[in-house]
Amino acid sequence: MFGLGAAGAAVVGAGAVAASSLFDEQPVAHASSTSDPYPFYGRHQAGIVTPAQDRLHFVAFDVTTDKRAELVDLLQEWTAAAARLTQGKEAGSFGAVGGAPEAAPDDTGEALGLPASGLTLTIGFGPSLFDDRFGLAAKRPSALADLPKFPGEQLIPEISGGDICVQACAHDPQVAVHAIRNLARIGFGRVSVRWSQLGFGRTSSTSRAQATPRNLMGFKDGTNNLKLEDADLLRDQLWAAGQDGSAWMAGGTYMVTRKIRMMIETWDRTSLLEQEQIIGRDKGEGAPLGKKAEFDTLDFAAKGSDGRPMIAEDAHVRLAHPSFHGNAHLLRRGYNFVDGSDGLGRLDAGLFFIAYQRDPRKQFVPVQMKLAKIDPLNEYIKHVSSGLFAVPPGVRDGGDYWGRTLFE
């Protein structure tokens, strides 16, 4: 069912990435099974171009200490814990088993016996971290400019923003939840959980070796997403190079999150024809309208026998397409969510959108501004949460820690 275009076949083989390539711009290899670990150390953080795992636990923290040294201590402790957790170990050297019974365990225990499950932990720093508390104002990257207000958005402040975020992706939700919970435990007294979000069923592929998954509108999502095999595009459009006067961000990237509630009950009563015209692809195969296969090139000039464009002037795929935005790409790795029901007889469900890019001002913002203004899909969706984070470069083994280049 999930066809892969010929161009996507077997570009990346299975098997763990060799340690020697960690600091190159090589593609991240797939773990050979969903139990295996991904390397924690590297030039870039894992969890960005890493082939998207199936489950997400995302958390945004507020920093509650006002002492810079305590924040740095925390980042060092978190880094040590993340290096262990991502390799399938317990969070601390004194785990739930053995050690001093009079002390609270250094690991909460619910992942004991579970494998690494492809866990990645990816940290980001929100604009609010660059206020006057920690002396970081001068280091705020210009690319970390506050997002504009988009037409129609209905953001809930309590589940938006945050000083620090951590994205945990894994093939087992228990492993992702365990990791976030232990970071929160370690952070006690220095950070508190501002909001958190569980997700399932990755809605984007980040590698051509992955089949394209479906979002809760039932459509394949992310067919033309930036993928780890797109070396030139990743260099130009994903990784920061200190290009905005923020040398500390070289090798990092910028993350935008949007929690997009879908009015799925309304969508489900919309005809197949209308659904496909709104999206610009057919629902079954995922092919651009007028084409046959998912990875066929979109032809925005093609017209049907009625003389109208096969892909409508306001179809979602047209409005968002890089060719209409100066070739601006995003690397997306969003997840479906269902947060129970909304008290009005409807499921509280939708897409937790996550996108990585070199500069949101040139990538996410113009694309989303166009969509927010005229996309017919807006009748069926509502943006309720927003996040923006500077994602620092990866960590090297031995004394390095998350965000060191920012603080030193």
Add this chain to the structure above:
Amino acid sequence: MFGLGAAGAAVVGAGAVAASSLFDEQPVAHASSTSDPYPFYGRHQAGIVTPAQDRLHFVAFDVTTDKRAELVDLLQEWTAAAARLTQGKEAGSFGAVGGAPEAAPDDTGEALGLPASGLTLTIGFGPSLFDDRFGLAAKRPSALADLPKFPGEQLIPEISGGDICVQACAHDPQVAVHAIRNLARIGFGRVSVRWSQLGFGRTSSTSRAQATPRNLMGFKDGTNNLKLEDADLLRDQLWAAGQDGSAWMAGGTYMVTRKIRMMIETWDRTSLLEQEQIIGRDKGEGAPLGKKAEFDTLDFAAKGSDGRPMIAEDAHVRLAHPSFHGNAHLLRRGYNFVDGSDGLGRLDAGLFFIAYQRDPRKQFVPVQMKLAKIDPLNEYIKHVSSGLFAVPPGVRDGGDYWGRTLFE
């Protein structure tokens, strides 16, 4: 890490259950992989003794029509959809692909291309369905007596109760969510979603062939749970036999749900010693205190060198043990949940408890009453939602439907 006692080894082999055994009291065999389907038709509904799958989407509906005939129509439509969905098919014969493009699709599409993933759908009828709307008052089973108020519970009415529930269990959350969403879609105008709950990381084994999983307190949970291999206990304590004047329930059972919020941040700051004494088992292995292995028999008389019981007088495992409740057992198949955060810097997490039994008045109620009164664990948990449902017998192939014995 997850050791299985010798008694539990290889009692049930892999491989699909033979059709000829569907109406026997045979154990339900394991699907041979996590992609395979379980049979939908049978004497009992699937999803009860079926080896617990890893993911849950549970929904409670309010019936919004007051016409009995419309309710029966819906149950018939749901049964047809469930028979398809559990076998990995789309919800309706006109799926998202092909058919009339002017109509809304008979399937929402997000599970296209995904396998059955062990999906089971299990329906139950709440006490409120037996009011005067549908002429069912005289058929209300005496075992479906309203639960008493338990000390300390803080139930939220909006996420408790419901006329009808459906438990969807699968190895893939997208498949479970897809099933519930399509049942809600089919029910439009006749039912509306009252509440729904996602869960992950089953917290009980329902077969001796499964390793015991861990709850979010980090302890193995359900070691001594009723399991599908316990034929005598299942007959006596799980399946209803029309023993309470409700012949229509023969082959059915009764379900209790409790959403139990855990104060995990407080728990995480409790010493290992105290955690183990509260539970009565060691955290690493799951062995009863004073014993070595998970499945060792609990010895409530054993005393330590200080003359005090190895398993404290108020340890959770002692308070809940069948030997102190007239040998009352439960078949539990609960799930962990994380519903984001609570706005107070804490994860909103815990256990969605599901238990099946022949008569809650003799099983869940006395056990929970004792726990609610004196279990030291109450300092760390809070019951916020409650559900009680009569789970009708299974459906036979050909003209039968969910709840037919109740309505005919």
